[in-house]
Amino acid sequence: GAGVSQTPSNKVTEKGKYVELRCDPISGHTALYWYRQSLGQGPEFLIYFQGTGAADDSGLPNDRFFAVRPEGSVSTLKIQRTERGDSAVYLCASSPTPPGLDPKGYNEQFFGPGTRLTVL
Amino acid sequence: AQKVTQAQTEISVVEKEDVTLDCVYETRDTTYYLFWYKQPPSGELVFLIRRNSFDEQNEISGRYSWNFQKSTSSFNFTITASQVVDSAVYFCALIPNTGNQFYFGTGTSLTVIP
Numbered sequence: 001g002a003g004v005s006q007t008p009s010n011k012v013t014e015k016g017k018y019v020e021l022r023c024d025p026i027s028g029h030t031a032l033y034w035y036r037q038s039l040g041q042g043p044e045f046l047i048y049f050q051g052t053g054a055a056d057d058s059g060l061p062n063d064r065f066f067a068v069r070p071e072g073s074v075s076t077l078k079i080q081r082t083e084r085g086d087s088a089v090y091l092c093a094s095s096p097t098p099p100g101l102d103p104k105g106y107n108e109q110f111f112g113p114g115t116r117l118t119v120l
Numbered sequence: 121a122q123k124v125t126q127a128q129t130e131i132s133v134v135e136k137e138d139v140t141l142d143c144v145y146e147t148r149d150t151t152y153y154l155f156w157y158k159q160p161p162s163g164e165l166v167f168l169i170r171r172n173s174f175d176e177q178n179e180i181s182g183r184y185s186w187n188f189q190k191s192t193s194s195f196n197f198t199i200t201a202s203q204v205v206d207s208a209v210y211f212c213a214l215i216p217n218t219g220n221q222f223y224f225g226t227g228t229s230l231t232v233i234p
Contacts (some may be wrong), residue, residue, distance in 0.1 A: 033221065042124075042211050042224030043165075056220040089163060109215075109222065111157075111165040 002026065004112035006092050012118045013082055021077040021115045025094030032075050033109055034067055035091040043091050049075060082119045089114040122147050124214050126225035133202050134233050141197045141228045143212030149173075151217035154188065154195045159227070160208040168210075171195060202232045 005024040013019050025032050031050055035043035045059040049069045057067075064082075069075040079086055093109035123146040133139045145154065156168040169179065171188050179186050183200045199206055209229045213222040 035222075040226070042213070042226050043222070044224070045221035048220040059221070091165070108155075108167070108170060110167075113162070113164045116163075 004092055004094050004110055006090075006112040006115050008115060009113065010116045010118075012120065014120050015082060015084060017082050017119075019079050019082055019117065021079075021090050021117070023075045023077070023092030023094075023112060025073065025075070025092070026096075026110055027073075029094035029096050029110075030072070031095040031097065031109075032069060033093040033095070034075070034077050035093065037089045037091055037114070039088075046077070046090075079117075082117075084119045087117055087119045089116050122149075122214055122216065122219070122223040124212050124223050124225035126212055126228050128228045129226070130229045130231070132231045132233060135204060136201050138198060138200050139202055139230065141199075141210050141212075141230070143195045143197065143225060145193050145195065145212070145214045147214060147216060149216040149219075152219075153215050153217070155213045155215070155222070156186070156195075156197050157211045157213060158208045159211060165211070168197075199230075202230075204232050204234050206230060207232045 004026055007022045011019055033048050034046040036046055037043040047054055047060055047067050048056040052069055052072045064080045067077045091114045092112045095109045125144045128142055152173045154171045158166040158168055169186055176188050176190055185198045187196045207230055209227045211227045212225045215222050
């Protein structure tokens with residue numbers, strides 16, 4: 001079946017502009033995660049959705065970052081007044097069950113290909 | 121606190137050599153899961169293996185093997201008879217049973233030279 005998809009694959013913008021990054025999770029997956037991966041680093045957690053609500057947004061770096069998942073499926077990560085330091089690959093992942101409730105106990109997350117954001 | 125350390129930033133080996141990628145983790149949770157992911161140049165994270173904290177059996181899958189030792193908080197990954205296609209960045213990650221997120225190491229970039 002289809003995996004996690006993310007659009008666009010690449011986004012180049014100018015400092016100060018607003019951007020939206022989209023994630024289509026695997027159908028039926030209730031949990032959705034956003035991570036940010038800077039060059040030479042591992043992915044870092046941004047936010048986690050369970051259904052339509054943000055269950056944990058502790059990883060968002062500041063109030064310029066916001067994410068929504070209005071119908072419990074597709075999610076959009078929104079960045080206002082972009083800065084050069086926002087340049088990174090933004091990864092989305094989805095999981096069939098909420099953390100801790102996976103009957104197999106794996107808490108596995110399935111990752112998308114990412115959106116490479118470049119802020120000039 | 122949760123932390124994953126991959127001390128090896130870059131490794132180069134000649135094709136057909138064996139190579140071991142190190143992973144050391146820290147967690148106060150008694151139940152947790154460890155993962156290895158491969159990230160080829162295309163960028164997508166490819167799942168390799170998962171391990172739960174109660175299962176310390178080593179695992180072998182083809183040319184890949186994993187050594188999980190709770191006593192040293194390590195989850196090392198060995199590739200036997202390396203191939204050029206193994207060239208990628210490899211990430212070790214930890215997720216507590218009740219946690220919301222993966223904690224990734226900084227990755228080890230492996231280059232296999234033909």
